[in-house]
Every structure is written in structure tokens, then in C-alpha cells.
Amino acid sequence: MGIMSGLSEYMLRNRETYGFSGRLLTLGAQTVFLLPSQMKSVCTELGLPASIEVKQNALNIDEEDLFVSAECFFKTLGANTVQALDVSKYQDAEVLFDLSSQKLPSNLKHSADCIFDGSTAEHIFDCYQVFRNLHEILAPGGLMCHLSPLEGLAHDSFYQFGLSFFDELYSANNYTKMSHQIYVYDYEHLIYASTKVDKVGNDWFFDNPEEGLKFARSNDLPAQHLFRAKKPEGATAALVAPFQGRYHNNIDWKAGME
Numbered sequence: 001m002g003i004m005s006g007l008s009e010y011m012l013r014n015r016e017t018y019g020f021s022g023r024l025l026t027l028g029a030q031t032v033f034l035l036p037s038q039m040k041s042v043c044t045e046l047g048l049p050a051s052i053e054v055k056q057n058a059l060n061i062d063e064e065d066l067f068v069s070a071e072c073f074f075k076t077l078g079a080n081t082v083q084a085l086d087v088s089k090y091q092d093a094e095v096l097f098d099l100s101s102q103k104l105p106s107n108l109k110h111s112a113d114c115i116f117d118g119s120t121a122e123h124i125f126d127c128y129q130v131f132r133n134l135h136e137i138l139a140p141g142g143l144m145c146h147l148s149p150l151e152g153l154a155h156d157s158f159y160q161f162g163l164s165f166f167d168e169l170y171s172a173n174n175y176t177k178m179s180h181q182i183y184v185y186d187y188e189h190l191i192y193a194s195t196k197v198d199k200v201g202n203d204w205f206f207d208n209p210e211e212g213l214k215f216a217r218s219n220d221l222p223a224q225h226l227f228r229a230k231k232p233e234g235a236t237a238a239l240v241a242p243f244q245g246r247y248h249n250n251i252d253w254k255a256g257m258e
Helices: 005-013 036-046 070-076 127-137 165-172 209-218
Strands: 023-027 054-056 066-068 081-086 112-118 138-151 176-185 203-206 223-230
Touching: 005 036, 005 176, 005 203, 023 070, 036 066, 036 070, 066 070, 070 081, 112 127, 127 138, 138 165, 138 176, 138 209, 165 176, 165 223, 176 209, 203 209, 209 223
Parallel strands: 023 081, 023 112, 112 138
Antiparallel strands: 054 066, 138 223, 176 203, 176 223
């Protein structure tokens, strides 16, 4: 899982929106495609304190390529602690757990103040169970953030999520939506290009999801959700699976339903 350089810089420049706090849990070990020089330049420009650390990239693109560590990046965005959750130690995650499991260990319940799903949920077949577990792991009042495929990334995962997916899932569970943007970029092909150290290209951010999707389709580019929502302070119930609103809000569609 990786955060493209343009998105990384965007999150730093918009840290009041995309900032984190407390205990941050990332789904999968994140590769932040920022070279130390790029990180230092942005932080200097913005007057941000940052202790630049590098770590071997989780995707093993090239043994000589070192990017800014995820811990350095997310702490610059405000997190106090940063841990990665994964099903195996393949990429040195600190927390081992299968998100498709129906038995969440008690020590993981409410263990995160923020969860960053940097393109993980779509890779797990039992998608509903994934979101049920994330709901339980996130502490009441915590922040859920998804960087997830909308379109153009079917080659990479089991699923892509429709425009209404996150809005309706979290609305049905009384989360407060903080923001929903569509992120479009034109340099996905550079992720695994070992001869290209700096992973840079063009990036576009759309506050109107429908406009973002239209732009991505017209330019044959991949599009991802950037979605943030806050869990209710008093949340105690298990995750509720929503009906899709375009149908459920139609009185004729509900004929025969109790």
C-alpha cells in the first residue's frame, strides 16, 4: 500500500483537514512516496517541524530507494503513535490480525483513535466483516479515513467502491462525515518502476465526487476516494449494513418489506 507523492504533499499542505491525533493505526504498512528532500522542502515551506526519517520502502521497489518513513510522515500530520495492521509479518506490521476474522481480540477493541485505510479493504474478500472489525477497533469519537478505489483499479483488487458506498455505510451508522473528495493521478505506472526513484506526476482533487469520476473517465485515469468520518462518541452497537439509498428511499421499491 502506498501514498503517492502528490497526495502526500497535499495531506501535509492540508493538515488541518487530513491531520491525525492520538493512536493511529494504518491498514497495511504504508509506503509514503516522498524522498527525504521532498519532505524537507514541504515542511520548510510550511514551517512544520519534522524529524526526517527514512525506512526501506514496504513495497520493495528497489533495495537502494529510501522514502520517508510512514511513522515520520504520520507524526508530522499529528499522530502520537503509528502502528500498521496486517495479516502477516510480510511487511513488518506491528499488529497481526486477519480483518476477515469474526473474532476480534479484546486488546484491539477501541485500540485506535484514527484508522487510515490506505487501500486495504478492497483486497479482502469478506468486505462486510472488514468494516465491522474496523468499526470495533476505532474508539468512540475516533476518525476513519479511507483512500480506496473508485474506478480504474480493478486490476489491483477484489473490489472498487461506488460513489455512494462510504457515504451510506457511515451515515447508516451515525458517523459524521468530515470530507469526501475524489483523487485522480496519472503516474500509477511509476509505483513499481525501479529505475524511477522520484514518483511524481500530475494530481487532481475534486470536492464534487461526480465531477471527479467524470474527469477520471474522460482522461482514462484511476480515481480513488478520500473519505473521512468521525465515529459517534457514544457508539456501542455493531456495524449496520445499509440499504442503498437510491432504492431504499423509494416507497414503491419497499413494497412487501416489513
